[in-house]
Amino acid sequence: MALTLSPPAGSCRGLADYHVHSDHSADSWTSMRDYVERATRLGLAELGFAEHIDLDPRDYGCGFFQAGRYLASLADARQAAGERLVIRAGLETTYQSAFAADLRQLLDAVPLDYRLGSVHFVDDADGGANIVEPPQARDYFATRSEPEAYAPYWAELRAAVDSGLFDLIGHLDVVKRYAQAAYGPFQAQRHAEAIRDILQLAVQRGVGLDLNTSGWRQPCAELYPAPEILSWYRELGGEIVTLGSDAHAVEQLGYGLPEAAELARATGFRALARYERRQVRWVDL
Numbered sequence: 001m002a003l004t005l006s007p008p009a010g011s012c013r014g015l016a017d018y019h020v021h022s023d024h025s026a027d028s029w030t031s032m033r034d035y036v037e038r039a040t041r042l043g044l045a046e047l048g049f050a051e052h053i054d055l056d057p058r059d060y061g062c063g064f065f066q067a068g069r070y071l072a073s074l075a076d077a078r079q080a081a082g083e084r085l086v087i088r089a090g091l092e093t094t095y096q097s098a099f100a101a102d103l104r105q106l107l108d109a110v111p112l113d114y115r116l117g118s119v120h121f122v123d124d125a126d127g128g129a130n131i132v133e134p135p136q137a138r139d140y141f142a143t144r145s146e147p148e149a150y151a152p153y154w155a156e157l158r159a160a161v162d163s164g165l166f167d168l169i170g171h172l173d174v175v176k177r178y179a180q181a182a183y184g185p186f187q188a189q190r191h192a193e194a195i196r197d198i199l200q201l202a203v204q205r206g207v208g209l210d211l212n213t214s215g216w217r218q219p220c221a222e223l224y225p226a227p228e229i230l231s232w233y234r235e236l237g238g239e240i241v242t243l244g245s246d247a248h249a250v251e252q253l254g255y256g257l258p259e260a261a262e263l264a265r266a267t268g269f270r271a272l273a274r275y276e277r278r279q280v281r282w283v284d285l
Helices: 032-042 067-081 097-108 136-142 146-162 176-183 188-205 213-217 227-235 257-267
Strands: 016-020 046-053 086-094 114-118 208-212 241-244 271-276 279-284
Touching: 016 086, 016 114, 016 208, 016 271, 032 046, 032 067, 046 067, 046 097, 046 114, 046 241, 067 086, 086 097, 086 271, 097 146, 114 146, 136 176, 146 176, 146 188, 188 227, 208 213, 208 227, 208 257, 213 241, 213 257, 227 257, 241 257
Parallel strands: 016 046, 016 241, 046 086, 086 114, 208 241, 241 271
Antiparallel strands: 271 279
16 A cells, blocks of 8 residues: 655644654664754654664674663753653564563563564574564575464464553464465465454453554555554454654654554544553554
């Protein structure tokens, strides 16, 4: 679902971008202060830094995150923002069942407003891969059938929801990012049983969805999750959704947030979720 995005100036007024990566993530070089200035110009109400945590030694980001440095930069960003902007503390954890105990210990040690769980790495009988980083991702999909490639992803995503570690699931169907080169455009209905099972569990556990607009600037040209999946979540009783640009550079901040908010409204959501000390606060759409 490709959209024509509104001009950035003023279009994000009053919204919150909860999926932002600064130079505390291994794949970003942008300071928190630069984001604060951009967010203020855009009129954002809240800015959530969800830095990457990767524990698998095969991941280039493994060991990069340092909690003390992150918390110090957050304090500095809050001072810079003053009363113009609320700064929230989050982390985006690459969930892998093999590292669940270590993740729990790490997350429990950092005072956060919200925890975002994502699946970036899958393991299978042939070794698996990081499915969001080329060329690993392209090789992974090129050497497997669609069911073979997707099944480990859905299984790990379900485990992430079931772990009790997270408030939100990040970019739920991000597996489609590089898969479409091998299988064509993503068809959610082909995976409906697995996806609906994950969504039902998320509803039961009070886990929300990150409406991640980065898909609109990537080859799939579609929100993560796809509008059909968002509709399923709502039909199953899901209420918790946040907006996130998945910005890794300052010019990406706020990208597509008004359109994502409108899509949520059209899907039947009455409010967007925001977090403070891991408690949901509702803001009417």
